[in-house]
Amino acid sequence: MTLDYSKLSSGQTISSRAFKLDGETVREYVSAVSDAAPEEGAANAPPMCLAAMSLRGVIDDLQIPGGTVHAGQELQFFAEVGMGEELTCNAVLAQNSVRGEWRFLVVEMETRDSEARTVLTGKSTIMTPESA
Amino acid sequence: MANSPEVGQELPAVRRLITQERIERYASASGDFNPIHVDHEFAARSQFGSTIAHGMMIAAAISEMMTAAFHESWANSGRLKLRFRSPVLPGEVVEATGRVKSVREDGNDSIVTCAVEVRKPDGQPAIAGEAGVTLAC
Numbered sequence: 001m002t003l004d005y006s007k008l009s010s011g012q013t014i015s016s017r018a019f020k021l022d023g024e025t026v027r028e029y030v031s032a033v034s035d036a037a038p039e040e041g042a043a044n045a046p047p048m049c050l051a052a053m054s055l056r057g058v059i060d061d062l063q064i065p066g067g068t069v070h071a072g073q074e075l076q077f078f079a080e081v082g083m084g085e086e087l088t089c090n091a092v093l094a095q096n097s098v099r100g101e102w103r104f105l106v107v108e109m110e111t112r113d114s115e116a117r118t119v120l121t122g123k124s125t126i127m128t129p130e131s132a
Numbered sequence: 133m134a135n136s137p138e139v140g141q142e143l144p145a146v147r148r149l150i151t152q153e154r155i156e157r158y159a160s161a162s163g164d165f166n167p168i169h170v171d172h173e174f175a176a177r178s179q180f181g182s183t184i185a186h187g188m189m190i191a192a193a194i195s196e197m198m199t200a201a202f203h204e205s206w207a208n209s210g211r212l213k214l215r216f217r218s219p220v221l222p223g224e225v226v227e228a229t230g231r232v233k234s235v236r237e238d239g240n241d242s243i244v245t246c247a248v249e250v251r252k253p254d255g256q257p258a259i260a261g262e263a264g265v266t267l268a269c
Contacts, residue, residue: 025161032157033192035148047207048195049161052188056163066167066174070187070216077210 003063005103005128008093014107015091017057021045023083025053044080050120051075054089054111058124061091062105065128071104072125079119086114094123102127133201135267137244143201143230146193150185152222158189184219190258191216193228194248201230202244202265214261218252226250226258233262242267 008014029049030036045053051073081087088111095106104127111120133141159165164186167174175183191214198206220226230248237243243266250259 028157029161032154032161033148033189034196044207046192046195046199047210048188048192052158052162052164055188059162059164059166064166066171067178068166068168072215073188073191073212074214075210075212077207080204080207 005096005105008096008105010093010095012093013090014093015057015061015089015109017061018086018088019053019057021050021053021081021083021085021087026083029053042083044082047075047077047080047120050077050081050087050111051122054087054109054120054122055124057089058091058107058109062107062126064126067129069102069127070124071127072123074123076121077119078121079113079117081113081119087119088112098130101130103130137201137232137235137242137267139232139235141232143197143232143246143248146197146200146228147225148190148193148228149225150190150220150222152183155183155185155189155222158186162186162188164188180219180221182221184221187214187216187259190220190226190250193226193250194230194259194263197228197230197248198246198263198265202267205265205267209266211264212261213263214248214259217257217260220250220252220258224253226252230263237269238266240269242269 091109094108228250230246234245245264248263
């Protein structure tokens with residue numbers, strides 16, 4: 001069961017999630033993307049780990065169907081984020097259009113730390129099969 | 133390179149072997165269990181004929197390269213604009229490369245922009261785009 005994407009409109013909040021940057025998940029992330037062993041006692045998470053964790057809520061809340069393609073990604077990092085930090089990611093639908101057999105969803109997200117400082121912004125372009 | 137990049141300078145390349153085990157670990161860490169990444173039967177029926185790696189997993193090689201070149205400036209001021217051009221399959225070795233495209237002074241800062249890409253073994257670009265940092269002079 002997926003969302004009826006045709007009913008989503010630009011400007012609509014599609015995800016608002018709080019999450020913790022826990023050490024175990026960060027180590028698992030590092031072991032997936034890097035040849036270096038996860039650093040024991042590292043103070044900060046890699047920037048792209050922060051992006052992946054922020055996108056997690058977006059992926060869940062959009063109920064993205066199989067066959068979805070991640071077409072593009074923009075990111076801006078504003079600050080290093082320490083392990084254990086409590087974060088909040090809000091995501092808004094910026095664009096929803098259909099071209100041929102694909103629906104293009106553009107999602108803008110902003111992640112803030114526990115003191116409400118912006119640590120990351122991003123814009124994701126995803127293509128879902130229009131028949132999904 | 134961290135403090136005085138020059139136009140044309142190459143960034144330290146990052147090579148990475150992509151395996152299904154890594155893809156599954158990435159799925160677990162990111163929560164992205166799209167069947168195109170982890171379900172072999174589903175993926176075999178797809179246009180790719182196989183599971184494929186998450187685009188963001190491959191993009192991590194670019195971030196690693198930017199970290200090696202610009203250290204904490206990358207985490208504090210990094211900018212990325214990427215297009216995912218072609219899928220990376222398990223068993224492929226990819227290489228992230230980059231080159232300084234422009235250095236612009238802005239007050240006490242230098243705005244550095246780099247052309248970046250990740251190529252597959254056959255030379256096809258998997259990802260292409262730009263990455264930049266702001267360096268305090």
